[in-house]
Amino acid sequence: MSFLNNLFNKSKPKNPEDNYTVTITDQFIKVEHPQRETETVSWENIKEIKMINTDGGPWLPDVWLALIGEEDGCLIPQGAKGFDEVYDVVSKYDGFNFENFFEAMTCCDNAEFDLWRKP
Numbered sequence: 001m002s003f004l005n006n007l008f009n010k011s012k013p014k015n016p017e018d019n020y021t022v023t024i025t026d027q028f029i030k031v032e033h034p035q036r037e038t039e040t041v042s043w044e045n046i047k048e049i050k051m052i053n054t055d056g057g058p059w060l061p062d063v064w065l066a067l068i069g070e071e072d073g074c075l076i077p078q079g080a081k082g083f084d085e086v087y088d089v090v091s092k093y094d095g096f097n098f099e100n101f102f103e104a105m106t107c108c109d110n111a112e113f114d115l116w117r118k119p
Contacts, residue, residue, distance in 0.1 A: 015079060016061050022082025029067060029086055031074040039074035041067050049090055049116040051104035063104065065090075066112075090116065 023030040030040040048068040052075070056062045061077030065086060076083050090096065093116050100113040107113075 016059065017077045017079035017083075018081075020061075020077055020080040020082075022076055022080055022086065024082055024085055029074055029076070029082075031076055031080075039072070041069045041072045041074050043089075045069035045072065046090075047118045048114070049093070049096075051101060051113040051115060053104055053107045053109065053111045053113075055108075055110055095119070 019033055019035075021032040023032070026043075028040050028042045030038060032038045046067050046069055048066075050066040050068065052064040052066050054060070054062045054064070061079065063078040065076045065078065065083060067074050067076070067086070067090070076086055091098070091101070096116045097114060100115055104111070104113040
């Protein structure tokens with residue numbers, strides 16, 4: 001039985017979002033991936049927030065939260081551990097566009113949705 005369990009567990013596809021590590025502190029958000037450059041943005045430098053949808057799924061992450069600063073930023077795939085915590089913070093920003101967020105969650109096309117812009 002152990003052989004069959006190992007066989008089936010190895011054939012079970014891993015979520016591509018599981019390869020991302022999101023670090024959240026009081027000062028910054030950092031996103032790491034073994035095959036991508038590490039991205040970091042400080043909370044105070046976030047100037048714009050978007051949801052970006054791609055047609056890369058299910059083999060690649062296809063819904064991203066983009067935190068954009070003037071000279072830095074990071075992309076967090078939906079489903080990555082830490083996505084919900086970051087969303088919980090940014091969704092409280094004054095003027096956050098929930099309508100665009102929900103539209104992004106139901107979109108299957110390549111598209112960008114503006115969620116927030118620093119005044």
